[in-house]
Amino acid sequence: MTIDETYTAPFVLAKFKSPNPDAKTIIFYQHYDTVPADNDQPWTDEPFRLTVRKGYMYGRGVDDDKGHITARLTALRKYIREVGDLPVNITFMMEGAEESASTDLEKYLEKYRDDLLPADLLVWEQGNRNSKGQLEITGGNKGIITFDLSVESADVDIHSKFGAVIESASWYLLNAISSMRDDQGRILIDGIYDKVIQPNEREMDLIETYAIENADSLRKIYGLKLPILESDRRDFLKTYYFEPALSIEGISTGYQGQGVKTILPAQAKAKMEMRLVPGLTPEYVLERIKAHLKKKDSTVLR
Template sequence: MGQTNEQAQIAAFQEDKIVQEGIGHLRKLISMKSIFAQQIGLLEVATYLKNLFESAGAEVILDQSHTAPFVMARFAATVPNAKTLIFYNHYDTVPADSDQIWLKGQPFELTMDETHMYGRGVDDDKGHITARLSALQSYQAKNDGQLPVNVIFIMEGAEESASVDLDKYLVKYKDQLSGADLLIWEQGHRNALNQLEIAGGNKGIVTFDVSVQSAELDIHSSYGGVIDSASWYLLSGLQSLRSPDGRVLVDGLYDQVQEPNEQELALVEEFALTSPENLTEIYSLTLPTLLEERKAFLKRLYFEPSITIEGLSTGYLGQGVKTIIPAQASAKMEIRLVPDLDPQDVLDKVRKQLVKNGFDRVQVDFTLGIKSYRSDMTAPAIAKVIELAKKLTVDGVSVLPTSPGTGPMHTVFHALQVQIAGFGLGNANSRDHAGDENVKIADYYSHVQLIEELIASYE
């Protein structure tokens, strides 16, 4: 019996000297912690990338003007009047602390079994950096070092913390980056049907802290029937911002929402696999989803804002009982945004809504904000990627105009005015940000092949 496609890809992966050299670099990158939230290892990893890309023949800039160093590596085309292809990636990761369980090796070690690779950043996002560099090197090795297109890698170190200062770097290097034909986003996944997802946008976000101080000190709970508490007050205020079915109850918010067009709705209807049943199975939900009807569910997920309580803190949570009325309560909040919603404007509306609803004592403090972006999936450069992927992907492709997740796509598009498409080497269970983050070996190698073919398409 012959090999399956996955087995054939794994065998080719193991025999490919350029890819195996890249895996050696990936092993080193994963072992080097680079966590913006903890201010660990950013310059060290940026310097490693600078040296790696210089060794590969790129002209490299390592800019330390801001907290997270910015790395830009340029490979010049060997033909006149060549177009430019940009890869956007990030070298920072989320932490992997004791709150996460890793069964497949240690988080900051690249662990491999027969079919998968594991490690913090193997998918999000260090694995994409090494795979794409290997693809470029593979093309050059087969073509006497030639390149039909200028290729620029831009790599930031704060993506997991709202891409702090990325806009400043993009402005600084705008002249070198503007006019590109296409920008390939940091990552992407195959869905549960093993189709390669090609997405053209993402949601934005505004996060904020809310707090209430109801008294100078905690009060004996015998007064609970006559004295309000910070806890009840804050919970009531937050509840007033959301309907039972999850709609955001903030005046004027939906008036500014950019509605999806017919093509965008049709793409989601055809290719989106997420469903109430799917989420219930994946997360073992014990509460029902807020929407059950498919079209309404998908429209909310992809094209409408949502509000979430990320965490709550109030009162006594220690051992035993402490009969008090808490004097303080706080929460961390987020609202996911869609195109035409501005983070600061949305937060201003939230403040006004709380006052209107009778909760003027709730203090609202901005923490971070990113606008939303949605690509034109019919743009020629993106259409070319889709056709290439269809030819090279055994199980087909899934084309989505946006994703429910968040990233700095709007920041990049606003600065560079370049078409953006996102696809990558992840799978439906890559477990980004969780324990046992992983990619399939076959998917890693398939991504190398697709990027190599994308470069070749500019011949």
């Protein structure tokens, strides 16, 4: 086993060899990090303390992705103990920055390319059952690019009596974000859809036949209060599976305490992401985002 701590988070390679010199090699990709457990969330249990209730385990990462690491290693140990030698070589490749857009993963992959390239199969981090309890085989995942936007409109917060003549960082940022997407979810950044590879008829037939996602099920599962962006089933599936999406992960600006504070905030920040589909690269998308925002004003919006 190799544990490499060169970059942002340790990278782990664990190899289980078959005695067969001609054995195929399977790589299991995993990640051991989780998304942050925000303190303002109403947690039933301590997020980073494993809790078992009615036969189910609760805790940060039991599904994504520590539970799957444990399940696969347990299955491997059981096979070796009860059956013996492995018929294939198995390599576990684990990173610790998946939830941060896999920072530095590319560097680790390049460093260990000779260990990884001979593999015959790469298996993703987890398997799922859909809402009907059926096992699903996923043919691909959307990519992602994350970025921060920030505005500094003045040296200090200003009294809101000047709101009729002075722009605040809050409004400036919100207007910039609004310029990037319309109210139906369509991205307004020039050049984004030009590169998107459209699904062929076979791909559309497959998702219309087998996909179970629909507007009603999402409303029920998540208790949605706002309208679904696509109501027609074919358009819903095409948009969900084959089109990019621009999302706001969080916005921070102005006074958030008790009562009222009559100010024009001098600072505003937003965390953003875009989900990528075939045809879009992170480099191209970031270039288009910068070009779009530069049309507004690059001196205060970064």
